[in-house]
Amino acid sequence: MSDFSNQKVVISGATRGIGKAIATAFLEQGATVIGLYAGNRQAADNFKEECLKYQDRIHLYQCDVSDYTSVENIYARIEEQFDTIDILINNAGIRRDGVLAMMPLKDWQQVIDTNLTGSYTMSKFAVQLMMKQKYGRIIFITSPMAHMGFAGQANYAASKAGQIGMMKSLSKETAKRKITVNCVSPGFIATELIGDLSEDLQKEYKKLVPLKRFGSPDDVSHAVLFLASKKAGYITGSVLEVTGGL
Ligand code: NDP
DSSP: OOOOTTOEEEEESOSSHHHHHHHHHHHHTTOEEEEEESSOHHHHHHHHHHTGGGTTTEEEEEOOTTOHHHHHHHHHHHHHHHSOOSEEEEOOOOOOOOOGGGOOHHHHHHHIIIIIIHHHHHHHHHHHHHHHHTOEEEEEEOOTHHHHOOTTOHHHHHHHHHHHHHHHHHHHHHGGGTEEEEEEEEOSBOSGGGTTSOHHHHHHHHHHSTTSSOBOHHHHHHHHHHHHSGGGTTOOSOEEEESTTO
């Protein structure tokens, strides 16, 4: 594992699921973590409690990434407190499944606003800070649904495909400043996001995975920490799949 001492990492959706595993892994490797969550205060308090031994290096803020002004304000606070940041993980994401023909506009909009526009806003202000030091790592947590599609997930798949297009473009804009931009694409990962799947569906989906199991949040965090490390300095504009072979 790489040493992330003295590195500052911003993670959206840092207090549950995959984001929490990523935040914990960075804390274990010496980083300072600035974690955002949407509104589940209980989960944030519980995570803070679990991280008491890292209390000097963990900073949790409530910030809805789909709200441009909230993100702008949180970055002003980050700049005041930390000056710059080294790593951004665009992890916050939601699902609002339904077949497209019956999908209410609000379900389309909420998913695009959170997963895609949220990634744009978070990246925009992160790049402005990273440019000052001519170094940075930006990682989007996308999904294989971006290229596979899935019945009932037109909004989610579109948001995840959009993240990949944004990542590819941004990687070309920031390369000369030594800011790399990549995606990690997890398959089925056991978190609350897919907690609504019935046992029968879970069994069916596990059969589709060549490695015959759902991944864990730690399976994803290992890949994220590699791409965020200095050793990954020649990797940009790529998608790393953590899918069990899906
Ligand atoms: P969870 O539902 O377990 O956690 C989601 C996290 O995102 C929570 O911390 C939540 O905050 C935060 N969040 C949601 N909306 C916002 C918002 N508007 N502003 C700020 N934070 C927000 O999800 P996962 O950990 O499973 O998923 C994380 C990412 O991984 C997502 O982008 C998801 O699409 C992607 N992914 C997940 C897969 C899976 O199988 N689990 C597979 C492929 C990709 P709060 O606690 O306050 O609600």
